[in-house]
Amino acid sequence: MLIRPLERKDLKKIHHINNQRDTMAYWFEEAYESFDELEELYAKHIHDTHERRFVIQENGEFAGVVELVDIDYIPRTCEIQVIVLSKFRGRKLAQQAMDKALEHAFFILNMHKVYLYVDTENKPAIHIYQKLGFQLEGTMKEQFYARGNYRDSHFMGIMKRDFVKQKNREMKDESSKLQGS
Structure with missing residues (x-):
């Protein structure tokens, strides 16, 4: 599994995702977007420093997207979103992609949260x-309206210091496993 920047060639796949009602309900968004609108949004946001969009690939196939949006460089915060296509669910791709996107957020963009x-x-x-x-x-x-109802939403966050601690523990655990074998 790898993540790479979203490219123009990916827009047809994104258009398909953006028009799936059940999928977009998880992002609390309306599942309606024309391809022309998507192309215009892509062109408008290609140089936007307040978002980063990545394609999730599994064995060379488009498997989903992970995004860092609403990047705010003053408090150093951003929102993360992920969608994995149903065909690829159950393979831990969302977790792996989010982990890589978090590394990008904390170690490249220097986000705090x-x-x-x-x-x-x-x-x-x-x-x-x-x-x-x-x-x-x-x-x-009742924060969002999706699937015909108002939905309650959890707000969850992770701080850079906690992410770094977790990465250090994982590295230590991996090192212990290697020494034990």
């Missing part, structure tokens, strides 16, 4: 986020 919003009933996503080190910071009642 990365946050996300998640439907309180999306237990698989919450589990992944907790494994990555995200902490629940609060719950917002």
Whole structure:
């Protein structure tokens, strides 16, 4: 699995994702976008320093996207979002892609905190986020409208210092395993 910057050639796949009602409900967004609109947005945002969009690839195939958006360089915060195509779910790609995007956010962009919003009933996503080190910071009642209902949303975040500690523990654990074999 690897992540790479979103390119113009990926727009047809993004258009497909953006028009899937169930998928976009996880991002609390309307599943409606014309391809012309998407192309215009791509051109408008290609040099935008307040977002980074990455394609998730698995064995050379487009498997989804992970994005850092609303990048704010004053408090050094940004939001992270991920979508993995249903065909690729269950392979830990969301977790791996988010981990790489967090490395980019903290070690390249020098963010202090990365946050996300998640439907309180999306237990698989919450589990992944907790494994990555995200902490629940609060719950917002009826924050988003999706699937015909107002939905409660958790606000979760991870600080750079906690991400670094977790990475150091992982490296130490990996080193111990190598020495033990």
